Amino acid sequence: GAVVSQHPSRVICKSGTSVKIECRSLDFQATTMFWYRQFPKQSLMLMATSNEGSKATYEQGVEKDKFLINHASLTLSTLTVTSAHPEDSSFYICSAPPGTGIEETQYFGPGTRLLVL
Amino acid sequence: GNSVTQMEGPVTLSEEAFLTINCTYTATGYPSLFWYVQYPGEGLQLLLKATKADDKGSNKGFEATYRKETTSFHLEKGSVQVSDSAVYFCALSDRYQGGKLIFGQGTELSVKP
Numbered sequence: 001g002a003v004v005s006q007h008p009s010r011v012i013c014k015s016g017t018s019v020k021i022e023c024r025s026l027d028f029q030a031t032t033m034f035w036y037r038q039f040p041k042q043s044l045m046l047m048a049t050s051n052e053g054s055k056a057t058y059e060q061g062v063e064k065d066k067f068l069i070n071h072a073s074l075t076l077s078t079l080t081v082t083s084a085h086p087e088d089s090s091f092y093i094c095s096a097p098p099g100t101g102i103e104e105t106q107y108f109g110p111g112t113r114l115l116v117l
Numbered sequence: 118g119n120s121v122t123q124m125e126g127p128v129t130l131s132e133e134a135f136l137t138i139n140c141t142y143t144a145t146g147y148p149s150l151f152w153y154v155q156y157p158g159e160g161l162q163l164l165l166k167a168t169k170a171d172d173k174g175s176n177k178g179f180e181a182t183y184r185k186e187t188t189s190f191h192l193e194k195g196s197v198q199v200s201d202s203a204v205y206f207c208a209l210s211d212r213y214q215g216g217k218l219i220f221g222q223g224t225e226l227s228v229k230p
Contacts, residue, residue, distance in 0.1 A: 034217065043206065043222040044161075093160065097216055106210075106218060108153075110160035 002028050004096050006109035013084055014117055021079045021112045023050075023094030029074035030096035034106070035067075038091040050077040084116045119144045123207050123221035130197055130228050138192040138224045140181075140207035148209040150174075150183050150190040151218070155204045164192075164205070197228045 003026040013019050023033055031052045036044040048069050049057040056069035066088075068080040077096075081088050091113050095106040124139040142150065152164040152174070165174030170185035179194045190207060207221040 032216070041223075041225070043220045044218075046217055046219070049217065095161075095218070105163060105166070106216070107163075108161040 002026075002096075002098055002107045004094065004107045004109040006092075006094060006112050008112060009110060010113045010115075012115045012117065015085050016083055019081045019084055019114060021081070021092055021094075021114075023077045023079070023096070023109050025075045025096045025098075025107070028096075028098040030077075030098065031074060033071065033077040033094055033096045035069065035077075035079050036093045036095065038093060038111070040091075044093060047079075081114065084114070086116045089114055089116045119148065119209060119211060119219050121207050121209055121219055121221035123205075123224050126204075126223070126225040128224060128226050130226070132199055132228055132230050133196045134228075136192070136194040136197045136201075136226070138205055138207075138226070140190045140192065140221055142188050142190065142207075142209050144188075144209055144211060146211045146213055148211045150181070151208045151210065152179070152181055152190070152192050153206040153208060153220075155206065155223075157203070161206065197226070199228045199230050202226055202228045 005024045007022045033050040035047045038044045047062045050069045050071040052071040058064045071077045093111045095108045097106045120143045149168040151166045153161045154164045155161050165176040167174040167183035173182045181190050181192045204223045204225045206223045208218045
C-alpha cells in the first residue's frame with residue numbers, strides 16, 4: 001500500500017524553540033495532507049488541512065501563527081511548532097489521501113512525538 | 118456537526134473470545150465509515166471501510182456493517198488473538214467536507230492468552 005513517512009519520529013526541545021516536522025508521501029502525490037494531534041490515550045484531533053499551492057485550512061481553536069503549515073510540493077508538507085511550550089508536547093500525526101484530496105482512503109504517517117521541556 | 122462515538126475501553130478479552138466494539142455516528146450527509154487500528158508504537162492503519170448503507174467491510178477476520186437506520190458501524194471479530202491487542206478507532210469521512218476524518222475516542226483492546 002501507499003507509504004507516508006514523518007521525520008523526525010521523536011524530538012525533545014527546550015521551551016521557546018521552534019520545531020519542524022516533515023510529512024512525505026513516498027510513492028504517490030498528495031495535493032492535500034492532514035495534520036492531527038493525539039494526546040495520550042485519547043483520539044486524534046484534526047488540526048489543519050494542508051493544501052499544495054495554497055494556504056492551510058485550520059480547525060477551530062488551532063492557532064495558525066503557532067502551528068505553521070507549508071505544503072511545499074505534492075509529496076511534502078511541514079508543520080512547524082513555533083515558540084514551543086510544554087503544553088505543546090504531544091504526538092503529531094499526518095495523513096494523506098492519494099489523488100485530489102477527496103479520495104476517502106487516507107494513509108497515515110507513523111507520527112512524531114514532541115516533548116517540550 | 119459530524120461526530121463519532123465509540124464504546125469506552127479498555128476492553129480485556131481472553132484469546133478466541135468474541136469481540137464487539139460499538140460505534141455510532143452523527144452526520145448530516147452520507148459519510149463513509151472506517152475502522153482504523155493503532156498497534157503499540159505504530160501509526161494508524163486502515164482496518165476496513167464501508168462507503169454506503171448496508172455495505173459490509175471486512176479484513177483479517179474483522180467485520181463491520183454500515184447501518185444507516187441505527188447510525189452504527191460496530192466492529193466484530195469471532196475469535197480474537199493476542200496479536201489483535203491494539204487501539205481501535207472508528208471514523209467517518211464526508212467527501213463534501215474535503216475528506217476530513219472525524220475520529221471516535223478510540224477503544225483499547227487487550228487480549229490475554
